Amino acid sequence: MSIHWTPELSVGVEEIDNQHKELYRNVEIFFAQIQKGNGNGNLPNLFTYLETYVTTHFSLEEKYMTKFHVEGCGYEDAKEHKAQHRAFLRDFTAFKEEILENGPTSQLVDEFQKWIVNWLAGHLGKTDRGLGRFLRSALPFLKRN
Ligand SMILES: [Fe+2]
Numbered sequence: 001m002s003i004h005w006t007p008e009l010s011v012g013v014e015e016i017d018n019q020h021k022e023l024y025r026n027v028e029i030f031f032a033q034i035q036k037g038n039g040n041g042n043l044p045n046l047f048t049y050l051e052t053y054v055t056t057h058f059s060l061e062e063k064y065m066t067k068f069h070v071e072g073c074g075y076e077d078a079k080e081h082k083a084q085h086r087a088f089l090r091d092f093t094a095f096k097e098e099i100l101e102n103g104p105t106s107q108l109v110d111e112f113q114k115w116i117v118n119w120l121a122g123h124l125g126k127t128d129r130g131l132g133r134f135l136r137s138a139l140p141f142l143k144r145n
Contacts, residue, residue, distance in 0.1 A: 003024055003027050003028040003031065003113070003117055004024055004028070005017075005020055005021045005023075005024040008125070009121070009124045009125060010132075011124065011128045011129050011131065011132030012129075012132040012133070012136055013132045013135050013136065013142055014142070015060075016060070016061065016064075016128065016131075016132065016135075019057045019060065020057075020124055020128070022053070023053060023054065023057055023120070024120070026049070026050055026053050027050065027116060027117075027120070030046055030049075030050050031109070031113050033046055034046070034104050034109055035109070043099070043100060043104065044100065047096045047099075047100070051089075051092065051093075051096070054088070054089070054092070055089070058085040058088075058089075061081070061085075061128070061131060062078075062081075062082055062085070064131070064135060065078040065081060065082070065131065066078060068134075068135065068138035068139060069138060070134065070137050070138045075131065075134045076134075077127070077130055077131070080127075081127050081130075081131060084123060084127055088119060088123070091115065091119075092116075095108075095111075095112045095115065099112065
């Protein structure tokens with residue numbers, strides 16, 4: 001299963017797209033390390049690195065959700081969008097705990113990879129794209145990707 005950012009996933013805001021590209025690179029490296037067996041002694045660090053990047057990225061998006069307005073109206077989907085981020089972190093933690101407890105079995109790692117790739121494609125393609133649309137109307141000077 002390939003883990004790559006593609007232009008169809010663009011949300012039209014350069015800063016967010018750049019973070020999404022970096023996020024995909026980090027996810028790809030994470031799974032490559034585990035599949036090579038390099039993660040065995042280093043699994044907690046691999047998880048922490050990815051989790052930290054995701055958390056930082058979600059914080060940026062969430063800051064933008066509340067910061068800007070279009071004709072007096074804020075970003076309408078902030079609550080639902082933030083809930084999706086929380087759900088991601090909850091499920092990510094569940095996978096992390098299971099993998100740390102039982103070891104990175106190929107079945108568990110495959111399941112985790114499928115989940116993360118599907119989640120990212122769904123979230124970026126719909127929810128983040130909506131945020132991108134809002135930000136572009138709030139900040140017409142934004143650099144487009
Ligand atoms: Fe998001």
